[in-house]
Structure formats: C-alpha cells, structure tokens
Amino acid sequence: xxxxxxxxxxxxxxxxxxxxxxxxxxxxxxxxxxxxxxxxxxxxxxxxxxxxxxxxxxxxxxxxxxxxxxxxxxxxxxxxxxxxxxxxxxxxxxxxxxxxxxxxxxxxxxxxxxxxxxxxxxx
Amino acid sequence: xxxxxxxxxxxxxxxxxxxxxxxxxxxxxxxxxxxxxxxxxxxxxxxxxxxxxxxxxxxxxxxxxxxxxxxxxxxxxxxxxxxxxxxxxxxxxxxxxxxxxxxxxxxxxxxxxxxxxxxxxxxxxxxxxxxxxxxxxxxxxxxxxxxxxxxxxxxxxxxxxxxxxxxxxxxxxxxxxxxxxxxxxxxxxxxxxxxxxxxxxxxxxxxxxxxxxxxxxxxxxxxxxxxxxxxxxxxxxxx
Numbered sequence: 001x002x003x004x005x006x007x008x009x010x011x012x013x014x015x016x017x018x019x020x021x022x023x024x025x026x027x028x029x030x031x032x033x034x035x036x037x038x039x040x041x042x043x044x045x046x047x048x049x050x051x052x053x054x055x056x057x058x059x060x061x062x063x064x065x066x067x068x069x070x071x072x073x074x075x076x077x078x079x080x081x082x083x084x085x086x087x088x089x090x091x092x093x094x095x096x097x098x099x100x101x102x103x104x105x106x107x108x109x110x111x112x113x114x115x116x117x118x119x120x121x122x123x
Numbered sequence: 124x125x126x127x128x129x130x131x132x133x134x135x136x137x138x139x140x141x142x143x144x145x146x147x148x149x150x151x152x153x154x155x156x157x158x159x160x161x162x163x164x165x166x167x168x169x170x171x172x173x174x175x176x177x178x179x180x181x182x183x184x185x186x187x188x189x190x191x192x193x194x195x196x197x198x199x200x201x202x203x204x205x206x207x208x209x210x211x212x213x214x215x216x217x218x219x220x221x222x223x224x225x226x227x228x229x230x231x232x233x234x235x236x237x238x239x240x241x242x243x244x245x246x247x248x249x250x251x252x253x254x255x256x257x258x259x260x261x262x263x264x265x266x267x268x269x270x271x272x273x274x275x276x277x278x279x280x281x282x283x284x285x286x287x288x289x290x291x292x293x294x295x296x297x298x299x300x301x302x303x304x305x306x307x308x309x310x311x312x313x314x315x316x317x318x319x320x321x322x323x324x325x326x327x328x329x330x331x332x333x334x335x336x337x338x339x340x341x342x343x344x345x346x347x348x349x350x351x352x353x354x355x356x357x358x359x360x361x362x
Contacts, residue, residue, distance in 0.1 A: 075316075090304070092308075
C-alpha cells in the first residue's frame with residue numbers, strides 16, 4: 001500500500017518521560033499499564049483519539065507518542081498510573097517535543113540523572 | 124506558566140506515610156516544586172516534633188491534617204496547632220466536621236469533605252468557606268488509586284464542589300495527598316489531571332500556586348507586617 005503523503009499524516013507530539021518504580025520494569029509491562037490507565041481514565045473512545053504509543057523505554061526513561069491535540073489528556077492518563085506490573089510507580093513527563101530527535105536530544109541525553117534514595121521503602 | 128512557583132500542600136511522611144521527609148522533598152524538588160507542606164494526620168503524629176530537613180531551593184512548610192469527629196474538640200485542636208502550623212488542614216467527611224471546619228477562619232483547607240451520598244458541600248457551607256477563607260482541597264491520591272464506580276463517585280463529587288466553588292468564590296487547593304514517593308506527581312501532571320476533571324487552566328494554576336502562596340502569606344506575615352492589611356514597605360526618617 002502506498003504511504004500517506006506527509007501533509008496527510010496525523011500530527012504527533014513526543015513526550016520524553018522517566019519512570020520511578022519499586023523494581024525495574026520492562027517495556028511490555030509499561031505498555032500494558034499505560035493503555036489500561038488511559039482506557040480507564042479517558043474511556044476507549046478518547047483514548048483512541050490520543051493515539052498513545054510507547055516508542056521506547058530503557059533504564060527508566062523513554063518516549064511516548066501522542067496526538068498533537070491531545071497532549072493534556074495523554075499527560076493526565078500517564079499521571080493516573082499508580083502501578084506498573086503491580087509495583088508502585090510514578091511517571092514524570094520531562095518534556096514535550098514535535099520530533100523524536102529533538103525530544104531525545106533535549107530531555108533524555110543529559111547524564112546528570114536523578115537518583116532518588118528510595119531504599120527505605122523496601123525495608 | 125512562566126516563573127510561577129508550585130506547592131503541594133498535602134504530603135504525608137513517616138510515621139503517617141511510607142517515606143521520610145528527605146526522600147519526598149528530593150523527589151518533589153526534582154519534579155519542579157518550590158516547596159511542599161508536610162501535613163501528617165493528627166492521630167498519627169510521632170511523639171516528638173520532627174525536625175524539618177533543609178534542602179537548597181526547596182521549602183518545607185510545617186502543616187497538619189486534623190482528624191476529629193467531634194466539632195468542639197476539633198475547634199480545640201485548631202487552637203492548639205494553629206500557632207505552630209503554616210498550613211492547617213481539616214480531614215472532613217461528615218456534616219458536623221465539614222461545617223465546623225468552614226466556619227472556623229483559623230482553618231486553611233478542608234480535605235475530603237464528601238460522605239455517603241453527598242459531595243459534602245452545599246450552598247450554606249460554600250458561603251461560609253468563602254467568608255472564612257477556608258479553601259476546599261482537591262486531592263489526587265484517591266482519584267488515582269480508584270477505578271470504576273468508586274472513581275466515578277469521587278469525580279461526581281469533585282465536579283459538584285467545583286460548581287459551588289465557582290458560584291460562591293471559594294478557593295481551591297490542588298494537592299497530591301501523597302502517602303509515599305510514588306503518589307507524588309509533578310505540577311504539570313497535576314494541572315493536566317485538573318484540566319481533564321473540568322477546571323480551567325487558570326483555575327488549576329491558581330489552585331497549585333496562587334492560593335497556597337496566599338495561605339502562606341496569611342500565616343507567615345512578613346517582617347514589616349503591622350496587622351492584617353497594614354504593612355511597612357519602606358521606612359523613611361522624617362525630620
């Protein structure tokens with residue numbers, strides 16, 4: 001099938017994010033809980049309009065794609081995540097950008113990562 | 124948005140919540156807050172007064188969330204804790220407690236007013252809350268941790284209270300009501316949730332920034348403050 005012309009493709013926004021969870025989780029587990037949270041909070045109709053996709057997730061950071069007109073709804077759905085793979089978690093959107101490249105460069109490439117001291121929870 | 128400072132005015136640390144004040148503060152600062160109020164429930168206080176840690180570029184305010192069923196005892200507790208608290212919250216949830224809270228001008232915020240089949244606020248209480256400058260707290264934790272029928276109920280109550288707050292000019296305070304680090308949400312995320320729940324963007328920003336600042340200004344008068352509404356801005360020597 002012929003590709004859609006660029007001018008006809010839906011416009012997107014890319015959300016760079018970081019996830020703090022009790023134990024490391026993988027992309028598959030995160031995807032499941034992102035979609036389930038969006039579906040529960042927004043309903044299936046609005047969630048489909050948001051066009052949410054987890055594009056990449058590695059070492060607690062990643063990029064989520066959404067429709068350019070539904071950034072607020074997507075942020076809310078991401079904020080509504082309380083658990084990933086039954087482990088307590090909180091998702092923090094670092095920034096929003098129009099291209100994957102810019103989102104990665106601007107928000108994910110700084111080495112000064114934040115390491116919260118969460119040891120007390122496991123005790 | 125600009126250079127606004129955001130404050131989370133309902134955070135619970137050990138022994139009430141799961142995490143220490145330091146952990147909560149470092150994560151909240153990372154999320155972009157200018158400060159938060161430590162508001163442990165009054166029935167779960169530690170014996171000695173905890174020392175608040177100091178963190179560069181982040182303010183921690185002394186607060187308390189009073190839990191008391193008896194209105195006259197509640198007024199007593201308000202008097203007891205008012206002097207040492209920057210933020211005084213009442214944990215509502217019954218008609219008597221809600222009424223006592225909004226009629227006491229020493230109270231800053233009423234949290235969780237809803238009970239049984241009521242949103243917890245009616246036109247009488249809304250008017251009293253506006254007159255006494257008691258804000259209504261919008262807490263995110265119960266909304267995020269529930270789903271289905273329970274969340275629908277909570278949202279219905281929130282929207283009913285929002286309508287009343289707009290009509291009677293009651294202040295709103297947006298907070299996480301965090302019991303652990305994982306309940307904290309960054310300011311932008313809380314604003315997105317609030318907008319989704321029906322607040323205008325400006326209302327949401329006020330509830331996370333302007334109203335908390337107003338509460339602080341009221342309880343922490345500046346050095347030049349003479350009395351309410353009178354402040355020495357600049358001293359000039361006459362003669």
